[in-house]
Amino acid sequence: MELVNPILEFKKTCVSYSKQTMAVKYVSAAIERNTITAIMGPSGCGKSTLLRAANLMHALYPNIRVDGEILLNGQNILSMEPIEVRRKIGMVFQRPTPFPTMSIYDNVLAGYSLNGIRLSKSERNEIVEKCLRNVALWDEVKDVLNKKGTFLSGGQQQRLCIARALAMKPEVLLMDEPTSALDPIATKHIEDLILELQKDVTILIVTHNMGQAKRISSRSMFMYLGDLVEYDDTEKMFSNPTDERTRAYLTGKMG
Amino acid sequence: MIMNDMKILQRLYTDKIFKIAVCLFAALTAIPLFAILGEVLIKGYSQLSWSFFTEPTPTAYKAMQAVAAGEPIPGGIANGIIGSVIMLGMATVVAVPIGILCGVYLAENSKKRFAIIVSYITDLLQGTPSVIIGIITYVWVVVPMKGYSAIAGSVALFIMMLPLIIRSTEETVKILPASLKEAGLALGGNNARVTLKVILPSAFGGIFTGILLAVSRVIGETAPLMFTALGCSFIRWDIDKPISAVPLLIWEFFNDPNLQELIWGASLFLLIFVLSLNLTAKYFAKKWNS
Structure with a gap:
């Protein structure tokens, strides 16, 4: 595998919830700019934990410890201010999380x-229209921009959340199983959208x-x-996994 | 098979009897409320008039004259209403921001040692008898200020409201999904902005309900006001002087044979006020939950 222009790099990254349990063990991997990289693995393999570390979400929970380095354009984000990092590295969660008290319009501008x-x-108008067009939601919601974000269907809510993340013009977009709470049609919409977005933003997506x-995805990680x-x-x-565990997972012998 | 059928029938009957018993007991608890409402309504209704709400308490002499002449007692409870509103207003204005901030802190740091201690203290404060809060406020505020005042009364009410607002805020913020806060922070917001723009608006319904319930809880407090506001028989707006309150008036009316008639009007007013606050709170809680 060849990396031409990596943007994000994990260097011996470890995440532990306590002294005994290490959820992510010495992960080293570089993510290529403007590509989609998938992180796969069975439940509890640490894929979400790794992803969340790249958004410094662990800073919220004093018991979580992250060691090693995570570099964004060569700079270690673990020693940067979370506020600064999160503006450059956006995140979309498993369940759609529109802010319930904000209108669709205000949700896009929440960042x-x-x-x-x-x-x-x-x-404001320009950003809202551009971002909602980017996620192919504009035509569906342009007449109801003042309604609450929670008024939308699950798939629409998730697209709204992606629009909200994109509004901040992040360099990297982290997605934590963004379609696992959605039906197949909504999932297809989001997948098409993700493919479309990679020209503007690097996407790291966790999926099982x-x-x-x-x-x-053009590149995949398998964690276990x-x-x-x-x-x-x-x-x-x-087509040809190197490791026996990857083969077992991909062929459904382990899951 | 027949045995089985019998058993099922028996169970169904037991179930039915149990259900009837539960309903009966539930109905029994409603009796005191309706008995109180009915009694107060019947006795107080005739006293309610425009002047009852706009005029201050009559002097004992005037009341005596009216009774002797067979006329209704003149005057009303305006001094008490104004005093209650002033003291509740001041207490609420101070208790709400402090209570909300403290509640948010407790909800978001529930595992920190300091938060656990504060949480215990809140519980203790909530359980402190109001008469003790009255005497303490007397020592802390009335003595240094060299006199009873609306300020002292509102300090006592503030102390009583604080734990109620802290608790309701804490409970409301705690049940918000963690993803809400995470989503706010993931957009690069700092803690303060996420709290102000995402967490508090989302919790508004619950917090507002809590504030209404806190107000309705302390509006009828009499003991702490006896040590602090003392009472006043005319309409007064100064906050550094003794002032009246509706529950204080009820107590005063009870102690003055010439004014006893007025007890029921004042009680009815207080009761209706508290009930409507409670109903409003319920309405908001329901609206917020849906």
Whole structure:
């Protein structure tokens, strides 16, 4: 596997919930710019934990410890301010999380208001339209922008959350099983959207759906019990995995 | 088989009897409320008039004259209403921000040692008898200020409201999904902004309900006001002087044979006020939950 222009790099990254349990063990991997990289693995393998560490979500929970380095454009984010990091590295969660008290319009702009950035009316309108068009939601919601975000269907809510993350123009977008709470049609929409987005943003997506990884990602990681077992081009990994555990997982003998 | 059928029938009957018993007991608890409401309504209804709400308490002499002449007692409880509103207003204005901030802190740091201690203290404060809060406020506020005042009364009410607001805020914020806060932080917001723009608005319904319940809980407090606000028989707006309150008036009416008639009007007013606050709170809680 060849990396031309990596943007994000895990260097011996470890995440532990307590002294005894290490959820992620010495993971080293570089993520190529403007590609989609999937992280696969059975439940509890540490894939979400690794992803959340890249957004410094662990800073919320004093019991979680992250060691090693996570580099964004060569800079270690673990020693940066979370606020600064999270503006550059956006995140979309498993369940859609529109802010329940905000309208669709305000949800898209939430990143700005939460950062205390003031925008003119025309700037706001422009960002909202552009971001909602980016996630193919504009035509569906342009007449109901003042309704609450929770008024939308699950798939629409998730697209709204992606629009909200994109509004901050992140360099990397982390997605934690973004379609696992959605039906197949909504999932298809989101997958098409993710493929479309990679020209603007680097996407790192956690999924336990092998089909999804195969459909959208160009590179895949396979994690098992906190170890990064294999990391390769998706095509190569699905056709000819190197590690026995990867093979077992991909063929459904382990899951 | 027949045995089985009998057993099932027996069970069904037991179930039915149990259900009837439960309903009966539930109905029994409603009796005191309706008995109180009925009694107060019947005795107090005739006293309610415009002047009852706009005029202060009559002097004992005037009341005596009216009784002797067979006329209704003049005057009303305006001094008490104004006093109650002033003291509750001041207490609420101070208790709400402090209570909400403290509640949010407790909800978000429930595992920290300091938060656990504060949480225990809140419980203890909530359980402190109001008469003790009255005497303590007397020592802390009335003595240094060299006199009873609306300020002292509102301090006592503030102390009583604080734990109620802290608890309701804490409970409401705790049941919000963690993903809400995470999503806010993931967008680069700092803790303060996420709390103000995402957490508190989402919890607004519960917090508002808690505030209403806290107000309705302390509006009828009499003991702490006896040590602090003392009472006043005319309408007064100064916050550094003794002031009246509706529950204080009820106590005063009870102690003055010439004014006893007025007890029921004042009680009815207080009861209706508290009940409507409670109903409003229920309405908001329901609306917020849906």
